[in-house]
Amino acid sequence: MSADSHPTLPPVRLRSDAELARDALGAPLFARAVRLARWAGPGTRVGVGGELAIDQLPEAAATLGLDLADEDSAGYASQAWRVAVDTGLVDVTEPEDDNREGDEERFGTAAPGEDLALVTTGAPGDVLDLWLAALDTVLADAAVPDLDDLVDALDAGGEIDFDRLDWNPGREADFLDGVLANLYLLTVTEGGAADGPVPLPVLAASMIVPDGMGEPTDAVLEQVSDAMMRLDDQFRQLEPIGLVEFRPVDEELMAEADGPLESETAGAADDEDVSRYGMVRLTPLGLYGIRARMLEAGVDAPAVGELAEKGADALLDAVSLYSENAAQAEIEQWLAGREQPAAAAELLAAARGDDEGGPLRRLRCQQALAPAGPEAEPAVRSVLDDPELGGLARVWLAERGVGDVPAPDPEMVFWLTVDTIAAQLAADGETEELPLLMETLTAHHTGFFEQVWRVEHPATAYVLEAMGRLHPDKKAAKEARKAAFKARSRRPA
Structure with missing residues (x-):
């Protein structure tokens, strides 16, 4: 994910690892991958790429409780198997090239992988690592064109004409990463989406419409419409892994539309029927997953609580960049479990400085000291003569009605x-x-x-x-x- 647009993001409130691990285990696609890993055994046959043999897909689908009459059941089973292999839940031994002649197909074998035990005996972090690996697989699949597009791009010899397909794997992956980064930013920014869903046209427009453009042109609207439909397909694939909650584009709406969705595409956020254009929100597990990918890409994506064990200097420097509410949440976690006198003294010491960030550090220090009780008074009184902190100390003492405070x-x-x-x-x-x-x-x-x-x-x-x-x-x-x-x-x- 690119770190160019937002090198430092607002802090996110994450659930505990234990809660997130439970969410991961409950994600339908991940749960299916675990079930197939437990099903794998000596009789499981795999092809050259580790994929299940075609004649084993019905049994795999039945193991997952899928309706065999559903033509998509084999595809669901195949996807779950691919996730199981990619995450290490299943170990495969591919068929050996023994120079055998003829058309007889050769198969490898599969067995539960060592990592499967982590599902039940591992720490929450182990489960989340497995889920992140599964997410990588699903995101890679989501960036691949759908089957109809692939069929349309076949040349006379049955090979895919990539120029005709106009598909660039890196570009598609970057586009999806950018969309998810924008969705993350809307979710964690105060006054943004927060816990509410985001209209699909808003996400599409955020990637297509140039900054500063007033009324989008017809050409831009058509690009937004195309991007929206591509995202509709991609979010359908991302929902089963637990990344998002998604309401797809209303099929009747698309049937009614004559060409692109015109002006409604860019302005759907104000339309009373906005949900018909698709709505998406990151789940708590999704917030965790996108943040993990951002951190891996070098983006500064802080989480509330991660400064709890650090010093007051690191705390004040960090929360100086936060909104007031986010700073308060981080400060509260930092103060929890600390003795008030020592915490107050450490905060006051960290607030000093004539650098550009000094005023805001002192403001956040004042915010951090606001809930402190009488135990903090000696530390505050000790800086009454300090030229940088004396005024702050007097304000704190005056707010508590403390007497004998010298006038500044x-x-x-x-x-x-x-x-x-x-x-x-x-x-x-x-x-x-x-x-x-x-x-x-x-x-x-x-x-x-x-x-x-x-x-x-x-x-x-x-x-x-x-x-x-x-x-x-x-x-x-x-x-x-x-x-x-x-x-x-x-x-x-």
Whole structure:
């Protein structure tokens, strides 16, 4: 999977390995592969590629409880067998080339593999490793054109004309990986799909429609429609392995359509009948699987809880890139099981620094200390004289009604104001709430802008420039711009 678009993704909340392993064992295709692995024995015959002999497919299908009258039963059995072989649930010995003449077909043998025991005796992680191997097989199969396309591409000699088929294995695999990455991003991003299904046209359009395009052209709509139908077939294949929950495209809708699905394809998310175009969502197991593939591809795809055993410096650096809710979830897991006094002291120490990320680290530190009780007070009091943390400490103590807290000097007040606004800008950008915060922080200080430009904070000029753009009072905004110029002139280039 490509790491180009989103080198760092929002953190995902994963179920425990034990819960995910149960989900994996319950996935229909994986469960069938396990059953066939247990069925394999001395009488099981396989071909040159390890595939089941054709005359054994009915018995395999019967073992799986499939209806032999169903023409697809042999295909289901063959797919489950391929998964069993690829994951190591079955060991095959292919037929030897003994130079035998004639048309007599030669067969190899099969037996349960060593990894089959892991299904019942292995740790949850062992089961998940087997499932990930099965997922690789299914994803590879899903990137292959369907049988009708292959038949249409046969040349006069019965060989597949790949130029006519217009199929590039690498391109198809990359396309499917990109779709799954987009589905993952929609699922883990706050305000995105969350636990809701995603319309199939939205996923198709995310891969086809160029950024910034207004009304898609007819040519683009046709590409989206083609991609949507390809995804419809692929998600049908991915559902049995437990990766997704999928509602296919309504066949009646396709029968009614005259050519591409026109404007509805790109705008289906707003249509009351959007479900007719197909809906897909990643399962909890699917989130685990796509994240595992992303990590293997070098994408930074964090999971909530993975910082629990790391130091406060790693915690604050990481959650500085998270949304507020995701940061809170990670902080709560980090705090669980730690003694409050030691945790508070470690957090405060990690919050120091005059680098660009310092303000946001201190904001996340303040967030982490918010639920702390009286046990944390000594650690907080110990930094009252710290130029970077003294303001934060006073806010924490004041919120708890603690007395005998020395009032901050003006320099600390101004420094804390700059630090607070810099943190908010780093966390959320120029939000609608930020001008009100600016007005609140400056309203009670006469001559604020005459003093604040002198503050020894690396973000002073940057913050004043933002205030010059955003402050709701025009006179104050003008003063902020003048102060920003002074601050910028004061600092060496």
